[in-house]
Amino acid sequence: MFSKTTEYALRAAIYIAQEGSENNKISIVAIAKAIDSPQSFTAKILQLLTRDSKVISSVPGPNGGFYMTEAAKQLPVYSILVATGEDITLNKCVLGLDKCSESKPCPMHPRYKSIKKQLLQLFETETIGKLATDAKLGSVFIKN
Amino acid sequence: MFSKTTEYALRAAIYIAQEGSENNKISIVAIAKAIDSPQSFTAKILQLLTRDSKVISSVPGPNGGFYMTEAAKQLPVYSILVATGEDITLNKCVLGLDKCSESKPCPMHPRYKSIKKQLLQLFETETIGKLATDAKLGSVFIKN
């Protein structure tokens, strides 16, 4: 459904929200290990979420690493999708038409409409922190 | 949502179902023009739907081209997704975990579950012919 970039971004954010805090920062090495992702590539992706967007915080040097503020943990999953540019993909038409709309729909449009609405609602409603809490409770996993 | 390959495959199949029949075959030139897609690439994709899968029929030579039998028009949209390898994507986990399942779910799994069910149902229920009929009536479009 999403690009690798977005998948790693989501998993990393969930893990950071789960284990990290301002006085317990997580290194990229630990993150890549925890979510089973390519380390360098994941580092690049985290730059999108720190520098560009402000979903994740980071500090270099000894005892440095990544963490999320309590406020950031309340952000919707959708904010990650925006940071990786996936919100555009999500809003696209099933048949790939640029100008598919209510007034000029593709054949799938009326049938897909309500599903797309549910998808957007899901990502806008669900917070990163909520997913992280679930993962911490041990009922769900972010690694194979 | 889908790859370009799948998008072109869907649009092409809908157009062929709409305009083509055993005694009115459509050339690749006409198809690419009608759905506004790169011609050579679309030709390659149609090979997946003719040689490999049997969703679309073809005949070379003068008055040759592509068409769909009435039986093939009754096939679900899902059969196109299978031909382009997209069914795998559709069955993938939101976070990209290979082994996300009911017994070892990712944090998105329980929340995405019902949406995924609707998506699969949509593609399994809807037929290529139905979409083509709608397009022929002029209420929906397969080109920008």
Add this chain to the structure above:
DNA sequence: TTTTCAACAGATAAAATTATCCGTATAAAG
């Protein structure tokens, strides 16, 4: 102040996807 540890930034590389080109095979038309 110096050392050390970790993120940052830019360059580069590998792989997958998207796209084109051209000669060949095939079937119908003349």
Add this chain to the structure above:
DNA sequence: CTTTATACGGATAATTTTATCTGTTGAAAA
């Protein structure tokens, strides 16, 4: 039978996505 129009197949190229590497910067610890 020859010509012609079309799909077929393989090779190749361009672009995008995924991934790695290396040196630099910044902040804390020593």
